[in-house]
Amino acid sequence: MFRTRIFVAGVVVASAVVLATAVPAAAHDELLQSSPAVGEVMTAAPEVVLLSFADEVLAMGAAVIVVDQSGHDWVAAEPVLDEATVTAELEPGMPDAGYELRWRVVSSDGHPISGVIPFTIGDGEPLTRTPAPAAAGSADTTNSTDPQSQGTQENQGAFRGLLIGMAGAGIAVAVLFLVSFLRRRKAATPRPGGTDITDV
Structure with a gap:
């Protein structure tokens, strides 16, 4: 006994x-869905972009940009936060091309997370770029939009x-x-x- x-x-x-x-490995709020979605080909230019997270995010440090191949940012105003949703208005007249929706927010536990969502409008060519090498010893705070990458991080945890x-x-x-x-x-x-x- x-x-x-x-x-x-x-x-x-x-x-x-x-x-x-x-x-702790699953504590940070993750991105649940976005509009446009990852790799989406849109028939017309969107008026706004939308990000939905698993929990409320903090207004401090929030940033959203939508860039084309030349690096021009098409976001027309500061992002608007409504609990777990972040929206940003876009400039009109976006041509058919490839774009990247780049976002950064601070999750409810105070941890910054970020990601990149590529999408295409009309018959434009998808945006391609060479990622900059990460600085040695820097902390990775990216909430990847790649399901395979997320699965790898979960498996490691x-x-x-x-x-x-x-x-x-x-x-x-x-x-x-x-x-x-x-x-x-x-x-x-x-x-x-x-x-x-x-x-x-």
Whole structure:
């Protein structure tokens, strides 16, 4: 019974560690949908762009731009935040071409997230560019719009949580063996004043 209680306690501790490490990985508010969507080919130029997040985002630090191949920003006004939704009005007369909707907001936990959404209007060629190399040691705060990239980040977080959980389970097993060893040793130690069977 004692060993069972020790094992159950170890499993509980390991599970708590896994949950504690998994929750922060998914804590930041993610982009749920956008208009235009990633890679969308629109028949006509939109009047506004819209971003919907999993939770309310902060007005501080919010930025939305829509650029073409030349780098011209077609956003006509400051972005408007309404709880978990961000909208930005666009200039009229956007020609058929490829564009990038680049956004940055601060999630409800105070962590900045950002992303890039490519889209095309009419028969325009999709916008292509070479990403700038990341600075060494810089923190990655991008909330990628690529599902494969998001899946990779989630898998890494789950794998890290699994490793920590296995470590917790290993510690629990070690504690179990240590307690069992000490109990056997205590049981084998003769009590003071006891009678030695060889003296009878």
